Amino acid sequence: MKFSLPKAFLFASVLGLGLSSCVAKKEFLSLQEQYAQANKDADAAAARADALANQLNRCENDKVAIRGEVNNLQTSMSLREELIRDLRGQLDDLRKQRDQQASQVGDLTVLSQSASDNIKETLSQLEKKDKYIHLIQAAKSKADSINLALAVNLKSVLRDGIEDEDVDVKVDKTVVFINLSDKMLYQSGSSGLTPKAKEVLGKIAKIIDSRPNLEVMVEGYTDNVPINNACVSDNWDLSVKRATSVVRVLQSEFNIDPNRLIAAGRGEYNSLATNDTSEGRAINRRTRIIIMPKLNQFYDLLNPNSVPD
Numbered sequence: 001m002k003f004s005l006p007k008a009f010l011f012a013s014v015l016g017l018g019l020s021s022c023v024a025k026k027e028f029l030s031l032q033e034q035y036a037q038a039n040k041d042a043d044a045a046a047a048r049a050d051a052l053a054n055q056l057n058r059c060e061n062d063k064v065a066i067r068g069e070v071n072n073l074q075t076s077m078s079l080r081e082e083l084i085r086d087l088r089g090q091l092d093d094l095r096k097q098r099d100q101q102a103s104q105v106g107d108l109t110v111l112s113q114s115a116s117d118n119i120k121e122t123l124s125q126l127e128k129k130d131k132y133i134h135l136i137q138a139a140k141s142k143a144d145s146i147n148l149a150l151a152v153n154l155k156s157v158l159r160d161g162i163e164d165e166d167v168d169v170k171v172d173k174t175v176v177f178i179n180l181s182d183k184m185l186y187q188s189g190s191s192g193l194t195p196k197a198k199e200v201l202g203k204i205a206k207i208i209d210s211r212p213n214l215e216v217m218v219e220g221y222t223d224n225v226p227i228n229n230a231c232v233s234d235n236w237d238l239s240v241k242r243a244t245s246v247v248r249v250l251q252s253e254f255n256i257d258p259n260r261l262i263a264a265g266r267g268e269y270n271s272l273a274t275n276d277t278s279e280g281r282a283i284n285r286r287t288r289i290i291i292m293p294k295l296n297q298f299y300d301l302l303n304p305n306s307v308p309d
Contacts (some may be wrong), residue, residue, distance in 0.1 A: 167200070175292040178204065182222075182242070182285040190231060191241035198249060204289060205254035216250070217262040217290040218243045223281035224268040240265030242287060 168179040185197040193201075208216055220239035232238045243263040250256040273280035 175290050178289040178291070180287045180289065181282070182287065183282070185246070185287055186242055189227060189229070189238075191238065191245045193245055193249060197246075198253065201246065201249050202254055205250055205256055208250070208256055208260075208291065209254070211291070212257075212260075214291050214293060215260050215262065216256070217264060217292065218246045218250075219288040219290065220246075220265045221270065221284060221286050221288065222268050223271075223284045224275040225281065234267075236265055236267040238265075239267045246287060246289070 166181045166184040168177075170177045170179075180197075180200065184200065185193060187194060208214070220241070220243035222235040222239050224235070227235060227238055232241065240263070243265055247258075247261045247263040250261060251258045268275070268284070271280075271284040272286075273283040275281050275284060
């Protein structure tokens with residue numbers, strides 16, 4: 001930056017003075033020196049001004065950078081404050097949990113004595129019932145053995161002269177099942193028994209008669225084909241009538257105590273196979289004889305008061 005106006009002014013002044021008053025050479029030289037010095041001062045001032053301008057620019061840049069750092073610090077501080085609030089909240093929750101657990105520990109301490117007494121009492125009762133448990137296990141083993149022997153005997157007496165698909169003997173838990181096909185037992189569409197049915201029932205009756213402590217339930221089943229005639233109104237009716245026919249024969253012709261006999265009809269329900277095929281319907285048309293312990297024997301067995309000391 002140059003200061004040209006003062007230089008021109010000084011130059012004009014010098015010329016004026018030279019022209020008007022014939023300034024002495026010495027004074028002229030002095031003015032030239034002053035003029036030269038003024039130029040130097042002007043150049044120095046210009047350099048100083050440029051330096052100050054550059055410094056100002058650097059300050060402005062520094063100010064912008066500092067503002068950016070301040071903003072970053074403020075953001076970081078906000079995040080830290082939020083983190084501190086979260087940590088304080090977690091700390092409060094942990095303190096509440098600690099207090100709650102301490103309270104629970106106190107409650108457990110109070111209850112521990114009572115729990116200990118209860119455990120002792122329970123162990124004492126278990127010791128008293130240990131004999132009863134062994135009794136039940138022995139009874140179950142005995143029942144399993146009896147049922148297995150019963151099933152073997154039934155299969156043996158029913159084997160001769162009977163097709164395998166007409167009779168099925170199974171042991172399931174505490175009972176023995178005998179499934180008999182309807183084509184062997186009944187006349188078609190009725191509850192009347194065939195001569196072959198009475199022969200088979202006579203063999204079964206001998207086994208039943210040799211086990212007087214067992215009960216006998218006869219269940220009748222049908223397929224899902226509707227039936228309605230002069231003697232039968234529907235499948236429920238047919239299944240009950242068929243079961244009743246078997247029970248009557250066991251009582252009247254083979255002298256089985258009727259107090260041991262139960263007749264039940266299950267209709268078309270509880271099927272073993274699909275009713276969509278003729279084979280499946282043939283399987284579902286059946287009579288099931290269930291040989292089982294009497295219920296009062298189970299009740300006596302499960303009553304701890306009946307166990308000998």
